[in-house]
């Protein structure tokens with residue numbers, strides 16, 4: 001980091017500003033270090049000099065305005081996010097292009113746009129219900145090849161949920177467009193590990209977006 005100075009001395013005015021950013025605006029030390037182009041440890045040193053106990057990572061996380069804290073977006077807010085993300089480009093490879101058949105129609109999958117609800121298509125009511133998880137599924141899901149597929153999907157999608165566009169620390173799922181169980185049923189092992197059959201979704205979207213029963 002050539003722009004970052006370890007032992008720079010801030011003016012009194014700058015020091016006051018640093019403290020204000022930390023205490024009043026609740027900016028974290030790494031943000032402040034970027035503002036002043038000083039090292040993070042220097043920020044901490046200034047805090048301690050002013051008898052301020054630096055916040056732990058956990059405390060800092062709680063203050064993040066974008067922290068989602070494991071809650072689900074309501075349908076309303078998901079629609080808002082979806083609208084806000086309209087026209088934004090995430091991954092050229094996976095984005096919807098004019099003339100494409102929506103994947104959920106192509107693969108005859110449940111989707112909120114078709115009026116399907118999570119409750120209505122659970123378990124045996126769901127067209128993809130195959131009577132539960134088999135040992136073969138467990139074996140494949142735990143394989144290194146599966147882990148690699150998952151990572152490839154995430155990397156292609158730049159770790160961004162392809163439904164809501166969320167990219168700030170959610171648990172991400174690699175979703176199978178042609179459902180895993182369908183691939184098993186058809187003995188399509190190739191599709192299970194095909195990156196084009198994968199889609200990055202955050203957990204709330206994956207769980208609540210009508211992607212599965």
Ligand SMILES: [Zn+2]
Pocket residue numbers: 161162163164165166201202203204205206
């Ligand atoms: Zn999402």
